[in-house]
Amino acid sequence: MDLARTEVTRAGKRARAVRGSAARLGLMAVPVAFFAVFFAYPVAAIVARGLKTDGVWQLGRIGDVLAQSDVRHVLWFTTWQALASTGLTLLVALPGAYVFARFDFPGKQVLRAVVTVPFVLPTVVVGTAFLALVGRGGLFDELWGLRLDTTVWAILLAHVFFNYAVVVRTVGGLWAQLDPRQEEAARMLGASRLRAWRQVTLPALAPAVAAAALMVFLFTFTSFGVVQILGGPTFSTLEVEIYRQTSQVFDLSTAAVLTLIQFAAVVAVLAVHAWTVRRRETALRLVDAATTVRRPRGAGQWALLAGVLGVIAVLLVLPLAVLVQRSLGASGFGYYRALTREDGGAFLVPPIEAIGNSLQYVVAATAIAVVIGALAATALTRRDAGRFVRGFDALLMLPLGVSAVTVGFGFLIALDEPPLDLRSSWILVPLAQALVGVPFVVRTMLPVLRAVDGRLREAAAVLGASPWRVWREVDLPMVRRALLVAAGFAFAVSLGEFGATVFIARPDNPTLPVAVARLLGRPGDMNYGQAMALSTILMLVCAVALVVLERLRTDRSGEF
Amino acid sequence: MVGTLAACGSSDDGGDGSGSGGSRTVTLVSHDSWAVSKDVIAAFEKNSGYKVKVLEDGDAGQAVNKAILTKDNPQGDVFFGVDNTLLSRALDNGLFQSYEAKGSDLVLPEYRADREKHRVTPVDTGDICVNYDKAYFREHGLTPPRTLDDLVKPEYKDLLVTENAGSSSPGLGFLLGTAAKYGDEGWEGYWKKLKSNGVKVVDSWEQAYNEEFSGSAGGKKAKGDRPLVVSYASSPPVEVVYADPQPDTAPTGVADGTCFRQVEYAGLLSNAKNPEGGKALLDFLLSKSFQEDMPLNMFVYPVREGAQVPEVFSKFGPRAKDPQTLDPAKIADNRDQWVKSWTSLVLK
Numbered sequence: 061m062d063l064a065r066t067e068v069t070r071a072g073k074r075a076r077a078v079r080g081s082a083a084r085l086g087l088m089a090v091p092v093a094f095f096a097v098f099f100a101y102p103v104a105a106i107v108a109r110g111l112k113t114d115g116v117w118q119l120g121r122i123g124d125v126l127a128q129s130d131v132r133h134v135l136w137f138t139t140w141q142a143l144a145s146t147g148l149t150l151l152v153a154l155p156g157a158y159v160f161a162r163f164d165f166p167g168k169q170v171l172r173a174v175v176t177v178p179f180v181l182p183t184v185v186v187g188t189a190f191l192a193l194v195g196r197g198g199l200f201d202e203l204w205g206l207r208l209d210t211t212v213w214a215i216l217l218a219h220v221f222f223n224y225a226v227v228v229r230t231v232g233g234l235w236a237q238l239d240p241r242q243e244e245a246a247r248m249l250g251a252s253r254l255r256a257w258r259q260v261t262l263p264a265l266a267p268a269v270a271a272a273a274l275m276v277f278l279f280t281f282t283s284f285g286v287v288q289i290l291g292g293p294t295f296s297t298l299e300v301e302i303y304r305q306t307s308q309v310f311d312l313s314t315a316a317v318l319t320l321i322q323f324a325a326v327v328a329v330l331a332v333h334a335w336t337v338r339r340r341e342t343a344l345r346l347v348d349a350a351t352t353v354r355r356p357r358g359a360g361q362w363a364l365l366a367g368v369l370g371v372i373a374v375l376l377v378l379p380l381a382v383l384v385q386r387s388l389g390a391s392g393f394g395y396y397r398a399l400t401r402e403d404g405g406a407f408l409v410p411p412i413e414a415i416g417n418s419l420q421y422v423v424a425a426t427a428i429a430v431v432i433g434a435l436a437a438t439a440l441t442r443r444d445a446g447r448f449v450r451g452f453d454a455l456l457m458l459p460l461g462v463s464a465v466t467v468g469f470g471f472l473i474a475l476d477e478p479p480l481d482l483r484s485s486w487i488l489v490p491l492a493q494a495l496v497g498v499p500f501v502v503r504t505m506l507p508v509l510r511a512v513d514g515r516l517r518e519a520a521a522v523l524g525a526s527p528w529r530v531w532r533e534v535d536l537p538m539v540r541r542a543l544l545v546a547a548g549f550a551f552a553v554s555l556g557e558f559g560a561t562v563f564i565a566r567p568d569n570p571t572l573p574v575a576v577a578r579l580l581g582r583p584g585d586m587n588y589g590q591a592m593a594l595s596t597i598l599m600l601v602c603a604v605a606l607v608v609l610e611r612l613r614t615d616r617s618g619e620f
Numbered sequence: 621m622v623g624t625l626a627a628c629g630s631s632d633d634g635g636d637g638s639g640s641g642g643s644r645t646v647t648l649v650s651h652d653s654w655a656v657s658k659d660v661i662a663a664f665e666k667n668s669g670y671k672v673k674v675l676e677d678g679d680a681g682q683a684v685n686k687a688i689l690t691k692d693n694p695q696g697d698v699f700f701g702v703d704n705t706l707l708s709r710a711l712d713n714g715l716f717q718s719y720e721a722k723g724s725d726l727v728l729p730e731y732r733a734d735r736e737k738h739r740v741t742p743v744d745t746g747d748i749c750v751n752y753d754k755a756y757f758r759e760h761g762l763t764p765p766r767t768l769d770d771l772v773k774p775e776y777k778d779l780l781v782t783e784n785a786g787s788s789s790p791g792l793g794f795l796l797g798t799a800a801k802y803g804d805e806g807w808e809g810y811w812k813k814l815k816s817n818g819v820k821v822v823d824s825w826e827q828a829y830n831e832e833f834s835g836s837a838g839g840k841k842a843k844g845d846r847p848l849v850v851s852y853a854s855s856p857p858v859e860v861v862y863a864d865p866q867p868d869t870a871p872t873g874v875a876d877g878t879c880f881r882q883v884e885y886a887g888l889l890s891n892a893k894n895p896e897g898g899k900a901l902l903d904f905l906l907s908k909s910f911q912e913d914m915p916l917n918m919f920v921y922p923v924r925e926g927a928q929v930p931e932v933f934s935k936f937g938p939r940a941k942d943p944q945t946l947d948p949a950k951i952a953d954n955r956d957q958w959v960k961s962w963t964s965l966v967l968k
Contacts, residue, residue, distance in 0.1 A: 196831060196843075197842055292823060294968075306685070310956075311956065473689055476693040566675070568673075
């Protein structure tokens with residue numbers, strides 16, 4: 061009797077497993093198809109255009125290109141500045157991570173939102189803000205005659221500005237949940253403060269620090285907008301060089317080789333990242349973050365807090381404040397009013413229309429990213445997810461690291477004939493924007509979905525609920541907030557997407573970042589002021605999205 | 621929402637049916653220096669019955685490259701703005717189809733190109749020359765440079781700003797001018813001297829002329845500190861036309877011995893959806909009214925015989941007497957290699 065029951069249960073489990081893998085394949089089909097058609101195919105098409113002549117792959121070109129000293133110089137500079145940016149970001153942001161994790165102080169919630177604003181800002185806005193701070197005629201130029209544009213310092217500072225939040229969120233999030241009593245116990249056993257920290261806290265934090273460092277490295281290694289605006293003609297990263305080779309020199313084969321090099325580097329970084337993330341998931345004794353914070357005690361801690369606040373004020377708040385101040389340079393909101401006029405010079409339409417364009421594109425992009433990302437995350441959460449699925453997890457991150465320029469040009473040449481003739485369709489822009497939104501959706505949803513107790517799903521299934529009903533009744537209520545947060549992230553990154561949009565947005569329908577870049581490229585006060593005004597508007601939209609996000613924050617803040 | 625989005629993206633195509641053969645809209649793709657007087661274009665629209673839509677797509681080089689990449693399914697019917705320095709790239713990649721515009725026989729012979737196949741129509745011409753800030757040289761008791769040779773002299777150290785030859789059309793023109801003057805063997809040596817004499821390179825003409833150059837209205841405002849800039853022979857009249865009140869003499873001058881001649885062409889795109897409208901538009905670009913309208917809009921010279929140039933233009937922006945020129949075939953063969961060597965030599 062007992063034996064028979066066990067047999068029945070096993071059979072049921074097997075049947076469920078079969079149904080499960082079918083369901084998993086079904087869930088993954090849509091995201092896989094999406095990435096195949098709108099990412100892999102266009103990228104392959106532009107690479108093939110550069111490396112294939114008369115149907116034959118010219119792989120020898122790879123060696124030729126690598127043999128050029130200019131190319132090696134670009135590679136060296138790309139790597140060097142990414143390492144320097146990552147190091148500098150860790151140096152500046154780790155104390156911040158500690159302060160946010162361990163200290164309780166008035167205004168902490170607001171400040172947490174403030175430091176996250178730069179991360180969701182479009183690169184064009186960041187470039188513009190730093191130009192207003194350290195560029196020709198910028199604040200520092202006026203005060204001390206100090207100019208850093210076209211130097212590597214402007215690039216590094218902008219990268220720290222951008223990625224401060226990555227470290228604070230990734231490392232700080234974990235730090236807040238580490239049980240401080242472990243370190244205290246070590247000290248009671250006679251370890252010095254330093255030694256206790258080194259042997260107890262550091263090993264626990266290391267994977268999070270490594271993951272944050274790798275993300276910062278990835279973002280700075282592929283930096284485009286910031287280097288383009290602040291670097292001048294002498295500095296170029298791989299991404300900028302791909303842009304130059306494609307759109308200016310028209311050397312498609314060099315561009316293709318550079319794309320492959322960047323691709324290989326990004327895959328390597330992502331592989332290491334996936335590995336550290338898995339390690340981070342190994343058992344750490346985590347406690348409720350609320351129990352680990354307390355008011356700063358003693359002069360040292362107050363000084364640390366003051367130091368962190370000072371850094372945030374100068375490095376994060378000042379550039380944005382200067383941007384806003386410059387946008388108000390003409391009396392009576394002159395630059396803002398100029399945005400509504402047609403004779404602005406750079407456009408055939410009033411620049412203000414870019415706001416409407418952007419918002420319409422971005423709503424579609426967010427919808428696409430959320431659907432694709434949520435399906436992928438659900439597929440990835442299943443307990444029976446194997447190695448193949450985990451590989452897919454890393455693949456979903458690829459669009460963040462593959463040249464947006466390549467994607468943009470790929471769209472132009474690949475999606476222009478039936479059955480996929482989208483070249484003159486508005487959907488092209490949201491599709492490209494959604495590509496960068498999906499990784500954020502997946503990363504936000506995954507930890508939350510994984511935290512949903514699988515037994516609830518099983519119980520519901522045993523009671524006869526269909527998989528769709530299980531998802532609706534069990535998963536959805538628990539992930540609704542995460543879904544909204546994910547949508548907010550997708551919204552912000554889509555709004556700021558520049559590298560790909562700059563090629564596929566039609567000239568008469570510019571998006572906000574494209575409009576800002578065009579205004580910056582035009583001479584004169586009025587255009588500069590309008591660029592500042594548009595950037596300020598863009599920043600405000602992103603900031604509002606973020607404040608809404610902070611209010612919706614789930615217990616787990618995701619992995620970014 | 622989807623309705624609005626569709627409206628935002630493709631209403632133009634849907635509304636006037638430019639996808640079909642008998643469209644009444646003709647689309648001109650150009651770089652962002654395109655400009656025309658409103659009444660001149662309105663007259664064309666009225667006479668031809670076509671409505672003109674303009675897509676300005678980045679700087680000259682980028683617009684050409686994007687047009688080539690999208691030639692199977694182009695964004696418009698006519699492309700305007702490929703110059704003699706990039707012409708071969710457009711022709712070799714099959715960007716244009718043949719059409720001999722009305723009035724082609726009136727184009728001055730030296731500007732004609734591709735005479736057998738008529739894939740392009742010359743539209744305007746200009747000289748890329750070093751401009752100088754008169755006030756600076758007066759104050760410093762220094763004679764302004766006149767020739768390319770002068771620019772490498774010690775008295776002009778750290779005074780010149782030019783554009784990236786890889787990303788800017790005047791920058792490329794200036795490089796080709798030096799190649800024409802000093803030849804395959806000599807131009808690199810010349811640039812080495814120019815580099816050690818402190819030439820500054822920026823990415824775009826806007827940056828060089830309106831920020832770095834001390835002689836332009838924009839540059840003065842931005843506290844530009846370079847009194848020599850690679851710009852156009854027509855830049856001095858611009859400084860007069862836009863000044864208020866208008867001065868009797870231009871505040872800037874042209875170093876006559878540094879010029880390179882540029883010619884800009886337009887052509888009917890290979891897979892144009894509205895070829896008939898495109899042909900009418902090309903005829904219009906060579907018409908007397910458009911040719912005479914160009915100088916004060918785009919600050920270039922007409923190519924049509926007998927087209928009148930405004931007085932302010934001929935007075936303050938005379939054509940260079942003996943500009944450098946290069947055989948288009950020679951440009952086609954060497955341009956990319958020269959730009960590459962130049963980049964390694966000057967930027968790295």
